[in-house]
Amino acid sequence: GAGPVAGAGSIPLSPGQGWSCRAVLGEGHQRTVRRVAWSPCGSYLASASFDATTCIWKKQEDGFEVRTPLPEPFPCPPHPLLISPLPPQCVTTLEGHENEVKSVAWAPSGTLLATCSRDKSVWVWEVDEEEEYECVSVLNSHTQDVKHVVWHPNQELLASASYDDTVKLYHEEEDDWVCCATLEGHESTVWSVAFDRGGERLASCSDDKTVRIWRCYKPGNEEGVACSGTDPTWKCICNLSGYHTRTIYDVAWCHLTGALATACGDDAIRVFEESASSDPRQPTFGLAAHAAPLLSLCSNSTLHCSASVLRTSVEAEPSRKKRPRVSFSRHMSLMARAVFPVSFLE
């Protein structure tokens, strides 16, 4: 679901209009926090930082703290407004990457975590019931900076997007993780990937201003696509080009409606829907909504936005507190700068 947004070095929780900042986790990282991710159970928060570490924070269910500073000696009993629940505590710090960690993602099972970094590697971590984290694999398949990692919705299959223009897929084979597929086709950095609800298709977005849809063909498939051994082959079945005028930084695939949303460097969010007559093997997607800037009164720095699609209206919640929350349907158009990232509220 909707979660916190990260800033430089600290993690404020729940910003924006209608939201109140519950806590600022300022003691974990020394540099930009690039991505945060809530665990599937909702009790843990992982934060990936440019300081090469990934912190794991645990929600504190019991216990309260008295907010400081207090204007006068502690009244008895304490005024309720001065008490707040304890902020999440850092339970562990995952180290090992050589430089900036770009992304972190929890597998749906909640027992696996993946991180990726500018050091070109993808790390897979396992957590046990005692909250002990252990690295189970270091994957050096990419030849350049890895921008993003995303897990398959129902299999233990990991996807990574990289500056080397490829998407790679990994799974566990005989006790060790291996790269089982490389998706080539993009002509520049792949910034993000998203699986559809069933996990049979994957969308990737790139600096080459296209979104490509890939489909999984298992061995023995009826289309006659060749596979090597027991590994499925992924083929590009759709290329959405000509819609975006700049780098596409993020893509999200709604598991409820099947719509695709993109976050682009041209300051707009676009929503695509699959045509009714579309063949799943050669789908056609049409642009359903496009939000572009009216006026730019914003500063020049990039805002981090997340867009949530609730049926036909799109809400975008910029990360800076001063920015008003923006919501739009197909008719409105107002957006902040360089939208990044975008996600669907499930």
Add this chain to the structure above:
Amino acid sequence: RFHGEGYQEGYAEGSHAGVVEGRRYGSLHGAKIGSEIGCYLGFALTWQCLLQKCTDGKNSKKIRALDLLIGMIQKFPYEDPTYDKLQEDLEKIRGKFKQVCSMLNIQSDFRIGAERSSLTF
């Protein structure tokens, strides 16, 4: 005619210099790889020895990872520089080494020359 001869002589000399330089570069590079892998092997064998003495249940995963690393290194074809999966296998060995270091809580800042840049603040 002199132009042709000059060209032939130059080409021969250039080729010879190229071979010498290539051999030098190749042995240097080969030595680097050998040194790197040798270090990983020594490290892994030492830890394998140390952990054998602790029959703690928790060590089984570490021992397994060490065994895998040692196995990968021993399978590596040292005599064949034209092995087509050389870089790939090398990266797998490096990855496994990093994983083992993470499991043993050791900083893997083994560096050869200026290849790996250290984290700077």
